[in-house]
Amino acid sequence: MRTKAPRRRTRAKQKRLSPDDRRKEFVVKATEFFSEEGFGGGTRDLARRLGVTQPLLYRYFPSKDDLIKEVYRTVYLEPLDTGWEKLLTDRSRPIRDRLQEFYNAYTNVIFDRKWLRIYLYSGLKGLDINRWYVDMVRDKILSRIIRECRHEAGFPVQSRPSAAELELAWVFHGGIFYYGVRKFIYGSPALEDKEQMISDALDAFLTGYARVFGAASELRLTPMKVVG
Amino acid sequence: MRTKAPRRRTRAKQKRLSPDDRRKEFVVKATEFFSEEGFGGGTRDLARRLGVTQPLLYRYFPSKDDLIKEVYRTVYLEPLDTGWEKLLTDRSRPIRDRLQEFYNAYTNVIFDRKWLRIYLYSGLKGLDINRWYVDMVRDKILSRIIRECRHEAGFPVQSRPSAAELELAWVFHGGIFYYGVRKFIYGSPALEDKEQMISDALDAFLTGYARVFGAASELRLTPMKVVG
DNA sequence: GCGATTGTTTATCGCCTGATTACTAATTAA
DNA sequence: TTAATTAGTAATCAGGCGATAAACAATCGC
Numbered sequence: 109m110r111t112k113a114p115r116r117r118t119r120a121k122q123k124r125l126s127p128d129d130r131r132k133e134f135v136v137k138a139t140e141f142f143s144e145e146g147f148g149g150g151t152r153d154l155a156r157r158l159g160v161t162q163p164l165l166y167r168y169f170p171s172k173d174d175l176i177k178e179v180y181r182t183v184y185l186e187p188l189d190t191g192w193e194k195l196l197t198d199r200s201r202p203i204r205d206r207l208q209e210f211y212n213a214y215t216n217v218i219f220d221r222k223w224l225r226i227y228l229y230s231g232l233k234g235l236d237i238n239r240w241y242v243d244m245v246r247d248k249i250l251s252r253i254i255r256e257c258r259h260e261a262g263f264p265v266q267s268r269p270s271a272a273e274l275e276l277a278w279v280f281h282g283g284i285f286y287y288g289v290r291k292f293i294y295g296s297p298a299l300e301d302k303e304q305m306i307s308d309a310l311d312a313f314l315t316g317y318a319r320v321f322g323a324a325s326e327l328r329l330t331p332m333k334v335v336g
Numbered sequence: 337m338r339t340k341a342p343r344r345r346t347r348a349k350q351k352r353l354s355p356d357d358r359r360k361e362f363v364v365k366a367t368e369f370f371s372e373e374g375f376g377g378g379t380r381d382l383a384r385r386l387g388v389t390q391p392l393l394y395r396y397f398p399s400k401d402d403l404i405k406e407v408y409r410t411v412y413l414e415p416l417d418t419g420w421e422k423l424l425t426d427r428s429r430p431i432r433d434r435l436q437e438f439y440n441a442y443t444n445v446i447f448d449r450k451w452l453r454i455y456l457y458s459g460l461k462g463l464d465i466n467r468w469y470v471d472m473v474r475d476k477i478l479s480r481i482i483r484e485c486r487h488e489a490g491f492p493v494q495s496r497p498s499a500a501e502l503e504l505a506w507v508f509h510g511g512i513f514y515y516g517v518r519k520f521i522y523g524s525p526a527l528e529d530k531e532q533m534i535s536d537a538l539d540a541f542l543t544g545y546a547r548v549f550g551a552a553s554e555l556r557l558t559p560m561k562v563v564g
Numbered sequence: 565g566c567g568a569t570t571g572t573t574t575a576t577c578g579c580c581t582g583a584t585t586a587c588t589a590a591t592t593a594a
Numbered sequence: 595t596t597a598a599t600t601a602g603t604a605a606t607c608a609g610g611c612g613a614t615a616a617a618c619a620a621t622c623g624c
Contacts, residue, residue, distance in 0.1 A: 225460060231456075275527050282514025283507030305507065312540050312545070358601085380581080
């Protein structure tokens with residue numbers, strides 16, 4: 109049916125990239141594609157966006173699902189682990205500075221439309237990788253933050269953070285996370301400079317932590333001090 | 337298999353409900369179905385779950401999309417507007433009590449697997465109804481909370497809340513919201529009693545608000561009654 | 565140059581999807 | 595009882611899906 113026979117017409121499409129480059133290009137573009145369309149997006153649409161034909165995808169990935177797994181891998185694992193743990197535990201600096209710098213850096217990574225959308229999609233699918241990520245945040249970030257808070261307050265740090273402490277840290281962390289969701293997924297107008305938001309949230313968290321857990325006893329006491 | 341026809345072999349499936357009942361049943365079950373499967377879920381699977389055949393859906397809804405719209409409507413609009421605004425602005429009670437009670441009630445509604453999942457799916461789709469909901473939270477809940485905080489602190493309340501104030505309220509609100517996401521979508525173990533979490537988050541928010549925007553001494557942050 | 569290798573496309577398969585039509589049978593009114 | 599109405603089903607359509615096989619064409623070793 110096509111204008112096939114008469115002229116040679118080398119199709120402009122054919123680029124014949126090296127396998128490695130192709131593969132990387134596929135994963136990068138697939139990440140953009142699936143982050144917008146969801147993982148229900150079709151392989152034909154994806155191929156069209158890539159400027160190649162659909163079966164070519166199957167030369168590089170055995171199945172759509174394998175491609176998706178690679179997308180998860182690059183989204184979740186690649187941008188992580190950039191020395192954040194050391195940053196958080198460097199007690200030569202004030203805890204507030206450390207937390208501000210950490211959350212500046214952390215949000216520079218995750219406050220990205222692609223990242224956030226893929227994260228939410230995978231969360232809705234109930235994927236293991238999502239549970240792994242949540243556990244990682246709890247164990248590598250929040251638990252550490254609480255330990256630093258306890259150290260700052262003169263509490264014993266060898267004991268595990270209490271459920272209530274962890275929960276308050278989660279609310280703080282989740283509140284910051286939700287700022288990104290509002291801005292980059294809901295398209296809500298960003299009401300303020302990101303670092304200012306983090307600074308204010310940090311103030312609230314640190315003073316709140318001191319208020320809720322800063323009583324003399326390590327046992328959970330309801331805050332009894334009535335201010336003024 | 338009713339006691340109706342002795343021989344006839346009436347198929348057990350046929351129930352012939354009244355149109356109103358059927359329709360309502362369809363919407364309710366469709367909400368459950370789509371909340372789990374996402375809106376990419378198939379009409380045949382939905383029909384199977386309903387115990388009817390797939391074409392019957394099209395007798396009650398012109399298209400799958402119309403059914404989905406009805407699902408949104410019942411999820412978003414039905415459980416809302418239960419006198420929360422009055423609760424928030426009742427200045428005969430301490431602001432902390434009001435906020436605690438409000439968030440207890442609010443989370444009783446939205447901390448529901450169905451609700452949260454549909455909310456997130458619709459957010460990822462970028463639907464108008466989602467933007468409407470976010471605007472509603474901002475204008476009807478957060479702005480009001482800030483106004484009460486300002487009143488409590490002796491600030492002028494006629495001026496609009498500043499962007500920074502609104503942002504701090506969003507972080508607080510989003511942190512609470514994210515608790516529900518963690519618990520009901522990610523299946524993360526709920527670390528603590530919900531109302532205790534709200535109480536602690538409230539302490540952090542109110543203390544933080546006072547620290548960031550005003551003199552802490554002028555805010556009454558803790559409940560009157562002292563819990564042993 | 566030439567053949568071998570391999571990146572890329574064309575054509576297609578089987579299955580599933582949303583939606584429609586024509587029929588069946590339960591209910592209602594006379 | 596009987597005829598009209600309508601809830602519900604069986605059969606099916608056109609199109610899209612993921613995936614495969616075979617044909618084509620760009621590159622590389624020689």
